[in-house]
Amino acid sequence: xxxxxxxxxxxxxxxxxxxxxxxxxxxxxxxxxxxxxxxxxxxxxxxxxxxxxxxxxxxxxxxxxxxxxxxxxxxxxxxxxxxxxxxxxxxxxxxxxxxxxxxxxxxxxxxxxxxxxxxxxxxxxxxxxxxxxxxxxxxxxxxxxxxxxxxxxxxxxxxxxxxxxxxxxxxxxxxxxxxxxxxxxxxxxxxxxxxxxxxxxxxxxxxxxxxxxxxxxxxxxxxxxxxxxxxxxxxxxxxxxxxxxxxxxxxxxxxxxxxxxxxxxxxxxxxxxxxxxxxxxxxxxxxxxxxxxxxxxxxxxxxxxxxxxxxxxxxxxxxxxxxxxxxxxxxx
Numbered sequence: 001x002x003x004x005x006x007x008x009x010x011x012x013x014x015x016x017x018x019x020x021x022x023x024x025x026x027x028x029x030x031x032x033x034x035x036x037x038x039x040x041x042x043x044x045x046x047x048x049x050x051x052x053x054x055x056x057x058x059x060x061x062x063x064x065x066x067x068x069x070x071x072x073x074x075x076x077x078x079x080x081x082x083x084x085x086x087x088x089x090x091x092x093x094x095x096x097x098x099x100x101x102x103x104x105x106x107x108x109x110x111x112x113x114x115x116x117x118x119x120x121x122x123x124x125x126x127x128x129x130x131x132x133x134x135x136x137x138x139x140x141x142x143x144x145x146x147x148x149x150x151x152x153x154x155x156x157x158x159x160x161x162x163x164x165x166x167x168x169x170x171x172x173x174x175x176x177x178x179x180x181x182x183x184x185x186x187x188x189x190x191x192x193x194x195x196x197x198x199x200x201x202x203x204x205x206x207x208x209x210x211x212x213x214x215x216x217x218x219x220x221x222x223x224x225x226x227x228x229x230x231x232x233x234x235x236x237x238x239x240x241x242x243x244x245x246x247x248x249x250x251x252x253x254x255x256x257x258x259x260x261x262x263x264x265x266x267x268x269x270x271x272x273x274x275x276x277x278x279x280x281x282x283x284x285x286x287x288x289x290x291x292x293x294x295x296x297x298x299x300x301x302x303x304x305x306x307x308x309x310x311x312x313x314x315x316x317x318x319x320x321x322x323x324x325x326x327x328x329x330x331x332x
Contacts, residue, residue, distance in 0.1 A: 026087040027103035032059050032079065039066040039078040044150055045267040046141055047090060047122045048082050050097045050114055052155075053162035055081075058106060065155060070271055071243050084243075095122055113169035114162065125264050125293065136176055137165065138265075140183035147191030149199070150270060157189035200273040203285040205298050208260065209324035212317070216257035222292070223263040223272045232304045234295075235314035242272055250279050259284045266291035298328060 038055060040048065056063055066075050074080050081088035082096055090096045097118045101111055113131075120134035129135060144153060144161055164182050168174060174182075203211075212218050220234050229239060253259055259281050262269035266286045277284045287295060296302065301316040303309065320327035 027100060028087075029059065029103055035079050036060055036063045037066065037075075037078040038063055039068065039074045039080050040082040041070045041072070041074075042067045042151065043070070043082070043267070043271050044145055044153075045122065046138075047095045047097055047118050049158045050095075050118050050162060051081060051088065051100055053159055054097060054100055054104070054111070054114075056159060057163075057166075058104060058108075058111070067155075070275055071245070090122075093123055095119055110166035110169040114165060117165070121265070122267075133168070133174075133179065136179045137183075140180060144183075144185060144189065147189070149192060151199070151274065152192065154189065157185060160188055161185060199277055200270060201283075201285045202288040203258070203260065204288045205295065205300060206324055206328055208258075208287070209321045209327070211258050212321040213324070217255065219253055219256040219259045221259060221261035221269075221272060221276075223261055223268040224292075228264075230305060232296075232302045235301060235303055235310050235317055237303070242268075242275070245272065245275055245279070247279055250276055250281060253281055256281070257283065260287060262287045262291040262295075264292050300327060 032055065038052075038060075040052075052065060066078055068074060074083065080086045081100075083089065088096060088100050091099065095115075095118050098115050101115050104111075116131045117134045117137050120129040120131055121138050124130060141161070144157065145151075148154075148157075161183060164185070168179060168182060171178075208218065220237070222229060222233060222237060222239070223242065226239060229237065253276070259273075259276060261272035261276065261284065269286050269291050273284045273286050289297075300320060301308075301313045303313045
């Protein structure tokens with residue numbers, strides 16, 4: 001038997017991805033063209049690396065990039081992007097890539113193609129993809145991440161990946177098999193020679209429920225925005241900003257048996273998980289498959305605005321933990 005008081009469900013909002021919006025006009029392309037040093041926080045989001053590719057290939061070919069840990073101070077002698085209070089960032093449900101592309105005013109077919117795919121993956125996340133290649137792209141992108149323990153992909157491999165994506169822009173009739181072959185990069189980027197144990201493990205729904213049913217203290221952390229959280233979230237959730245994650249704010253989680261940060265598809269969730277692991281949380285994992293979206297596809301309990309309240313969703317979660325095979329019968 002386990003007690004609902006032990007199931008701690010916390011959600012973490014990464015406010016910098018959307019808040020404090022600025023217009024594309026604030027992005028000074030001429031200044032960017034005169035610069036060869038750019039900096040951002042480390043991350044695995046497709047939007048971040050597509051933007052880095054756009055800078056390198058179309059704005060500042062001689063540029064190089066200084067990547068620092070999330071929330072770390074950025075170098076003063078480089079142009080920052082993808083962080084709060086910078087013009088080049090995701091805002092108002094517009095990807096960082098699209099904002100930079102609009103300022104660049106380049107209508108090349110490959111740029112429009114990548115823009116549409118990035119929008120599907122990182123913005124248009126709940127609706128049917130607007131481009132038929134978006135799901136193929138995401139699958140191959142995740143394969144590349146997996147070969148490098150997700151956060152150790154070399155910069156040149158990211159650039160090569162997007163170079164190949166750009167070449168696919170004119171091949172509207174390409175098959176899934178040919179698309180995968182083009183983006184596999186197995187020869188160019190085969191992966192780590194020696195895989196160390198992954199810093200952040202992945203845990204599937206069945207094992208999450210089994211952890212709960214065994215009386216473990218399970219903590220879920222959401223890395224989305226307040227508005228997204230208000231629409232739907234796991235039962236009993238709270239909000240905590242990524243930039244506030246530090247030794248003091250994680251103290252209450254040190255006694256947890258399992259901490260599970262997540263976002264819609266777990267690109268941001270992974271970054272939060274890694275940060276918490278480095279700060280001393282003993283066991284951190286991301287949801288498999290694909291964060292909140294995978295959780296919803298598995299039809300697991302949620303609080304849904306105007307439809308399902310916290311108490312009802314919490315009770316359902318306990319039922320699923322008690323008999324996971326029933327809740328996950330379509331997934332097992």
